[in-house]
Structures are given as C-alpha cells and as structure tokens.
Amino acid sequence: MTENSKPTLAARRAFLAKLGGAATCAGAAVGAATLGITASVSAKTEPAANGASFPTKDYDWTKHQWGFGVDATKCIGCLRCVEACKRENDVPANAHQFRTWVERYVHIEGEEQTRIDSQQDPVNIEASGSEKTFRFANRYRDAKVDKAFFVPKLCNHCTHPACVQVCPTGATYKTEDGVVLVDETYCIGCRYCVQACPYGARFLNEEKGVADKCTWCYHRITKGLQPACVEVCPVGARIFGNLKDKQSPVSLFIRNNRVQVLKAEMGNAPNVFYVGIDKEVN
Amino acid sequence: MEPIIHFSPYTGWVYPNETIFEWSILIAVYPYITGLVAGAFTVSSLYQVFGFERLKPVAHMALLTSLSFMIFVPTPLLLHLGHPERAFNATITPHLTSAMAMFGFFASFYVALLIVEGWFANRPYIVEQAQKRTDLLGRFYRLLTLGSYDVSEHALRYDKKWIFALAVIGIPGAHGLHGYVGFMYGSVKAREWWSSDLMAVIFLFSAIISGVSLLAVLYVATCKMRKIPVDLACLKGLAYTIWAFIMVALLLEALEFANLVYKNREGTDMIMQYVTGPLLVPYFILQFAVGAITPFLWLSYMIWRGTTGKALIVGVTVCACLVLFSVFMMRWNVVIGGQEISKTGKGLLSYHLPFWGKEGALMAIFLTTAPLGLLYVLTRLFPPWADAPTHAHS
Numbered sequence: 001m002t003e004n005s006k007p008t009l010a011a012r013r014a015f016l017a018k019l020g021g022a023a024t025c026a027g028a029a030v031g032a033a034t035l036g037i038t039a040s041v042s043a044k045t046e047p048a049a050n051g052a053s054f055p056t057k058d059y060d061w062t063k064h065q066w067g068f069g070v071d072a073t074k075c076i077g078c079l080r081c082v083e084a085c086k087r088e089n090d091v092p093a094n095a096h097q098f099r100t101w102v103e104r105y106v107h108i109e110g111e112e113q114t115r116i117d118s119q120q121d122p123v124n125i126e127a128s129g130s131e132k133t134f135r136f137a138n139r140y141r142d143a144k145v146d147k148a149f150f151v152p153k154l155c156n157h158c159t160h161p162a163c164v165q166v167c168p169t170g171a172t173y174k175t176e177d178g179v180v181l182v183d184e185t186y187c188i189g190c191r192y193c194v195q196a197c198p199y200g201a202r203f204l205n206e207e208k209g210v211a212d213k214c215t216w217c218y219h220r221i222t223k224g225l226q227p228a229c230v231e232v233c234p235v236g237a238r239i240f241g242n243l244k245d246k247q248s249p250v251s252l253f254i255r256n257n258r259v260q261v262l263k264a265e266m267g268n269a270p271n272v273f274y275v276g277i278d279k280e281v282n
Numbered sequence: 283m284e285p286i287i288h289f290s291p292y293t294g295w296v297y298p299n300e301t302i303f304e305w306s307i308l309i310a311v312y313p314y315i316t317g318l319v320a321g322a323f324t325v326s327s328l329y330q331v332f333g334f335e336r337l338k339p340v341a342h343m344a345l346l347t348s349l350s351f352m353i354f355v356p357t358p359l360l361l362h363l364g365h366p367e368r369a370f371n372a373t374i375t376p377h378l379t380s381a382m383a384m385f386g387f388f389a390s391f392y393v394a395l396l397i398v399e400g401w402f403a404n405r406p407y408i409v410e411q412a413q414k415r416t417d418l419l420g421r422f423y424r425l426l427t428l429g430s431y432d433v434s435e436h437a438l439r440y441d442k443k444w445i446f447a448l449a450v451i452g453i454p455g456a457h458g459l460h461g462y463v464g465f466m467y468g469s470v471k472a473r474e475w476w477s478s479d480l481m482a483v484i485f486l487f488s489a490i491i492s493g494v495s496l497l498a499v500l501y502v503a504t505c506k507m508r509k510i511p512v513d514l515a516c517l518k519g520l521a522y523t524i525w526a527f528i529m530v531a532l533l534l535e536a537l538e539f540a541n542l543v544y545k546n547r548e549g550t551d552m553i554m555q556y557v558t559g560p561l562l563v564p565y566f567i568l569q570f571a572v573g574a575i576t577p578f579l580w581l582s583y584m585i586w587r588g589t590t591g592k593a594l595i596v597g598v599t600v601c602a603c604l605v606l607f608s609v610f611m612m613r614w615n616v617v618i619g620g621q622e623i624s625k626t627g628k629g630l631l632s633y634h635l636p637f638w639g640k641e642g643a644l645m646a647i648f649l650t651t652a653p654l655g656l657l658y659v660l661t662r663l664f665p666p667w668a669d670a671p672t673h674a675h676s
Contacts, residue, residue, distance in 0.1 A: 092287070096285075096301045101298045116295035116626075118297075119298070131286050164379075166379075166382065167377050167380055168372040169368075169375060169377055169383070170375060187364070188364065188365050188368040188369055189363050189364015190359075190363055190364075192466075194304045195473065196472055198472035198625060199625070200296075200625050200626075201299070204302075204304055209364030266472070282548075
C-alpha cells in the first residue's frame with residue numbers, strides 16, 4: 001500500500017476518537033484522547049478555510065485520481081458506514097437524507113419481484129427506534145429467501161457528472177483529482193443538480209440551504225486518510241484509493257475483479273466500481 | 283414515531299434521498315407563467331407582424347399581459363431557492379454548460395424588449411397625458427416621454443417601424459424563452475418522464491394555447507367590465523388560434539406518450555403503472571379529456587356551425603378557461619409527476635401539497651394571479667383599449 005491509501009496509525013486513532021460515543025470505540029477514544037493525539041491530527045478539527053489545513057500543504061492533486069470500489073459480496077448491512085458518514089460530515093440527522101446508504105435485495109421463493117429496501121424504510125426505522133441510528137429489521141426471518149445481498153451506495157463522482165453540467169453557478173464542480181464537490185458559499189439551492197443526478201445521491205441540506213452530497217470525505221483523503229465509511233467498514237466492502245497508483249487498493253480491486261458501474265447507459269462514467277451486484281441493482 | 287423531516291410516502295423501491303420532493307408546486311407555476319407570457323406575445327405578434335386585423339382589440343392588451351406576467355416569472359424561482367440572495371450568482375458567473383444559467387439573460391432581454399415595445403406602443407398616450415396632466419401622475423408621464431414629445435405622423439411612422447422590428451425579434455424571444463424552459467426539463471436524462479426531445483416543443487405549444495386563452499378570457503372580462511360589446515370577429519380569431527394550436531399541442535403530447543410506450547425502455551413499466559394509477563385522473567381526465575379534448579371538440583363544433591352571439595362568447599370563454607386549466611395540469615403532471623416516478627424505475631412517490639407556507643397552494647395561487655393585479659394597474663396607466671382615440675397606430 002502507498003502512503004495515500006494507507007492511513008497512519010495516529011490518524012486511525014484520531015478517527016476512532018471521534019466516534020468515541022459509540023460503545024465499540026469507547027476504549028480507543030479514551031486512549032487516543034489521553035495520548036493527546038486527537039487535537040493534533042484530527043481531520044475535522046481545523047476549519048476548512050484555514051489555509052494551513054485545507055488544502056493540505058503537501059497535497060498535490062495532480063498526483064491523484066481517486067476511485068472507489070464496492071465489494072457487495074462482503075457487505076453485511078451493518079450500516080456503520082451510514083452512521084459514520086452522518087457523524088463525520090454533519091449530515092442532517094434524519095432518516096431521509098444521506099450521503100451514503102445501503103440497499104438490501106431479497107429474492108423470496110416464488111416471488112417474481114425482488115424486494116428492495118434501505119435503512120430509511122419505515123419498518124427499518126421502527127426497528128432501530130430512532131432516525132439517527134440505523135439497522136435493518138429482520139423482516140424476512142420467516143420467509144424462504146432464495147438470495148439476498150446488500151449494496152452500499154454513494155455519489156459516483158462521475159467523470160461526466162450531470163450535476164456539474166446543470167449547475168447554473170458552477171458551485172458544483174469537479175476537482176483535478178476527480179472528486180465532485182459543492183461550494184456551500186456559492187450554491188443558490190436551486191436543486192437542479194438533485195434532479196439531474198441519476199443515482200439519487202444528492203439532497204438539499206435544509207439547514208444550510210445548499211445542495212449536499214458525498215465528498216469521499218475530501219477533508220480526510222487530502223490528508224492521507226480514508227473516507228469515514230471505508231474506515232469503519234468491518235468487512236472491507238468499501239475500497240478507496242488513488243487510481244494513478246497501480247498498487248493502491250482500488251487499482252488492485254479493479255484489476256483483480258470484473259467490475260461494473262451503475263446506470264452506465266446514462267453516459268456519466270461513474271467512478272464507483274462494483275463487484276457482486278445483481279441485475280436489479282441500478 | 284414522529285418523523286424529523288417531512289417526507290413523501292412511497293410504494294416500491296425509491297432512493298432514500300428521493301423521499302423529499304425538491305421541486306414543489308412553485309416549479310410548476312414558473313413554466314405556467316412563462317407560458318402565458320409567450321402565448322400572450324403570440325397574439326400581439328399575430329397582429330403587429332402578421333397583420334391579423336381582427337385581433338386588433340386585444341393586441342395592446344396582449345403586450346401588457348405579457349409584460350405583467352413576465353415580471354412575475356422569477357418570483358416562484360426566487361421563493362424556491364435555498365439562497366435567493368445569491369440568485370445573481372447565476373448571472374454574474376453563469377456556468378455555461380447549465381441549461382438554467384442562461385435563463386436570467388434570456389428573461390432580462392425579453393423584459394427589456396417588452397418594456398421598449400410597450401413604450402413605443404404607448405408613446406402617443408404618454409405624450410398626451412404628459413401635456414395634459416399637472417399632477418404627480420403628469421410628472422410620471424413626463425418622465426416616461428424621455429424628452430420626446432414628437433407625435434407627428436412622421437414620428438409615429440418611425441415608432442411603428444420599431445414596434446414591428448421589436449415584435450419580429452420578440453417572436454423568437456418569447457417562444458425561445460419558453461422552448462428553453464421545456465428544454466430545462468427535457469434535457470434531464472435522469473428522469474424518464476422528462477427526458478424527451480419533444481419536451482421543448484410540447485412546452486412551446488402548450489404555452490401558446492394558454493396565453494391565447496388567457497387573452498380570450500381577459501378580453502371578454504374587460505369588455506363586460508367596461509360595458510362594451512365583445513367584438514365577435516376578434517373573439518373568433520382567438521378561438522381559431524386556440525383551435526389550431528391545441529390540435530398541434532395534442533398531437534405532440536400523443537406522439538411523446540406513444541414514443542415512451544413504444545420504446546418501452548427500462549422503467550416504462552413503472553411509468554405505465556403510474557399513468558394508469560395515480561396519474562389517471564390528473565393526466566388523462568383533467569389534462570386531456572376535460573382540459574384539451576373537450577374545448578377542442580367544442581371549438582370545432584362552434585366553428586363548424588358558425589356559432590355567434592352570446593353562445594360564441596360563452597363557448598369560447600369556457601373553452602379558454604378549460605385550456606388554462608389543462609395547461610396548468612400539464613405543468614403539474616410534468617414537474618410533480620416526474621418526481622413521483624422514482625429514478626430507480628421501481629417505485630412511486632406521492633407529493634403532498636401543503637396549503638400554507640412558502641411553497642404551498644395559497645402561494646401558488648397568489649403568484650399565478652398577482653400578475654393580473656399588475657395588469658390592472660398597467661391598464662389604468664396605459665389604456666390598451668383599441669377604441670381609445672389616442673392609439674392611432676393600433
């Protein structure tokens with residue numbers, strides 16, 4: 001692994017520290033905080049406007065072309081990625097706006113249609129008991145399931161992004177290193193981009209009055225860290241890295257697998273590459 | 283458990299972020315108003331450019347109607363924006379690949395054109411009032427003369443040339459503006475219900491029929507208010523115009539739908555489920571049967587039978603109201619309907635229209651009717667009536 005694709009131990013600790021509220025991370029959080037690591041390396045503690053922090057001084061975006069891989073065969077639908085994303089990026093704490101989400105596909109014996117749901121489904125929200133924490137309800141316990149799998153979804157950071165094309169002000173733009181971002185200080189909140197995205201990856205952040213979407217945790221990846229969702233995935237279903245580095249996890253993932261993209265017919269040329277998805281997935 | 287944010291109920295599978303409708307009724311009102319502008323201008327140009335003499339009694343009002351509605355075109359958009367104070371970002375730094383970015387320029391150009399044409403058309407009246415009045419309004423008219431008090435035959439001939447030229451430019455201006463609005467929807471490939479090459483043309487023709495219908499209604503209403511007889515030849519002219527364009531509009535919509543069904547691309551099953559389910563009443567019954575086919579048949583009957591007198595007035599007025607309703611339903615079915623069909627092609631959402639609030643029904647009604655208030659003021663300031671003796675050129 002290269003420097004960009006493999007975060008430092010300190011950075012990992014820092015990230016865990018931020019998830020300190022979660023029971024699974026409590027110990028690590030205390031440890032990291034005690035060691036005084038949090039303040040010095042946290043990706044988010046310094047404001048983006050601070051030149052010393054963002055863009056990172058030693059980061060050269062011409063040397064990067066970010067890419068994302070999803071191995072759906074590994075995903076267990078734990079939804080840690082969704083929760084980590086919400087916390088890391090201050091995504092509105094409700095069950096209807098997400099930068100990333102996980103879809104569940106279930107083929108039940110004798111049924112023609114595949115049943116599909118996501119964490120926002122009222123039954124799943126009921127099961128989690130809150131719109132701020134997520135879990136998949138065990139709703140198919142008594143059904144005869146032929147086939148079932150999970151598919152993590154997020155912004156595809158397309159090579160030809162329809163959202164960037166339609167943005168009337170240029171507030172949505174594509175960076176040199178292949179990430180589609182929104183300038184929150186310039187977006188007028190017209191939501192044309194929300195309509196134009198074929199993947200439903202965008203929404204209006206009502207608090208800020210601007211379009212919101214996955215940034216692949218740009219504030220983290222430019223510091224050599226992984227996106228939050230990749231960081232927390234317990235099974236390695238999410239793979240991220242620099243496509244310009246032939247040895248990066250994502251390059252290896254693409255090279256070693258037969259990958260596919262979503263809605264290729266749209267012509268957007270997505271940069272999230274999937275393995276293990278079925279014909280219904282779009 | 284009370285949801286934190288209002289979301290729309292759905293059936294089947296929809297993307298999580300789709301459960302919040304991002305384009306509300308205001309985005310349906312916006313193309314509706316823009317369409318009325320284009321349609322009203324059509325009537326004005328039919329008289330000014332193509333010499334349809336029988337439309338003379340409404341030609342001036344058409345211009346004022348177009349201007350009144352055009353001024354209100356940006357309001358639903360501004361109310362809808364997350365940051366209305368940044369609206370000019372789209373004009374100061376337009377993103378050239380965006381279908382929406384150029385709208386500000388087109389709209390501003392067209393408003394300017396309408397104002398200049400309106401000024402030329404009303405100059406004799408402005409000059410007359412400027413010379414006659416001594417009150418505050420007199421000052422207003424004197425300001426509007428821009429220092430030109432020449433209403434000689436030579437000067438008026440010159441004015442007429444300008445009016446003609448501006449009307450000629452205005453035809454592509456008005457229709458381009460509305461075709462452009464249609465393109466903004468038609469070019470969104472993410473939505474199968476919108477993504478159509480015909481969308482711009484469909485918008486254009488529906489705009490024309492709505493604007494002409496609005497003028498028919500306004501003409502009859504103003505005649506009643508002013509207690510003068512309705513010029514039946516003029517009304518018949520408007521009826522012919524509606525009839526001709528409604529035929530094309532219907533044909534285009536049918537072609538569009540046939541294309542969608544015949545191509546049967548991915549997601550068409552869901553669309554068929556939608557149009558034969560939740561959209562059956564708003565689309566087939568209200569928009570087509572009641573709003574378009576009924577007036578088309580009724581107008582055909584009146585033209586065939588040579589209906590005249592009160593029956594013609596009532597018939598054309600009712601048909602025009604139905605067309606106005608139909609075109610609003612068309613905007614609704616496109617804007618709201620398009621979002622009710624999930625991008626997944628596997629689910630349907632249902633939009634809830636609130637009555638109150640910034641994006642509620644009341645606001646939509648207000649924004650649609652507010653231009654009529656402005657029109658009333660404008661008709662007081664610049665009487666558009668062809669029977670007014672000052673309008674030598676009209």
